[in-house]
Amino acid sequence: MTSLVGIDDAALQAQALALGQQLQALRLSLVTAESCSGGWIAKLMTDVAGSSAWFDCGMVVYSYEAKQALLGVRAQTLEEHGAVSRETVLEMVSGALARSGASIAVAVTGIAGPGGGSEDKPVGTVWIGWKQRGGYARAQLFQFDGDREAVRRQTVAAAMSGLQAMC
Template sequence: MVMSAVIDDDTLQAQAQALGRYLQQQHLSLVTAESCSGGWIAKLVTDIAGSSVWFDCGMVVYSYEAKQALLGVRAQTLEHFGAVSRETVLEMVSGALARSGAGIAVAVTGIAGPGGGSEDKPVGTVWIGWKRRGGYARAQVFQFTGDRDAVRRQTVAAALAGLQQPD
């Protein structure tokens, strides 16, 4: 899915607040596993007073080693598919949920730029995965446009929006 949008701070804050209300209503807590967003999702939700009721923890995992050690992503997955792939994000989101007390998880991995892209995975390619405890994991690829900040903002917005969608 190709997306291009200017996402401002107020929009992200409103999304995080809406997510908090939703998670409280659902009696769920959240865990995040973030690569290209660098902890931005966790920062947004913890900016909200009282978020400790519905936010469990967050992990920023840039390196292959961190993805393996903290989330249990298999070396074979990273070697065969790379960090920016459906397979990796599904292992990330499953690992985050398994290693936390949360009821719902989101994971993001992508190429925010300005470098690092390839013909197969250009700058702006981002995989996002979501999973509920006891439910099925789902993943979606996005092709965001803009500079590094714009790609990361769009990633955070899409990750937050996907948390409120049914399995």
């Protein structure tokens, strides 16, 4: 189990500010494609004053239909692998870049709970994908501890950490 302890609102806000500064310094713009985090990453990014210089857009894609319509995730991918899978998050992050003017993307999909988990994909299972325009998408599986709020908070922190590592 992965646990990112000590993540409070102030820590997330500081992380968003630092990420925004990195993006601006590198002249990169960000697009987010969020399922289980429900737009929390985009909210944190746009809470930073001046974010219009480096934040392009955010998409909340909770349903299969939204993932398909807004990001181009293939129905076959969702049927064969499910929404919470490496294959789906890779299509999400690639679709976000293809459908935006951004230069870097993050996508998240997972099971925040309290229900919805299974033996194969328990509550706390989260896939995060990252991609820079012209580069290859990468994805990482996380298994977070805690209740719905904790899983979502850890997802947001891990997504931003991955972006910071790419910059």
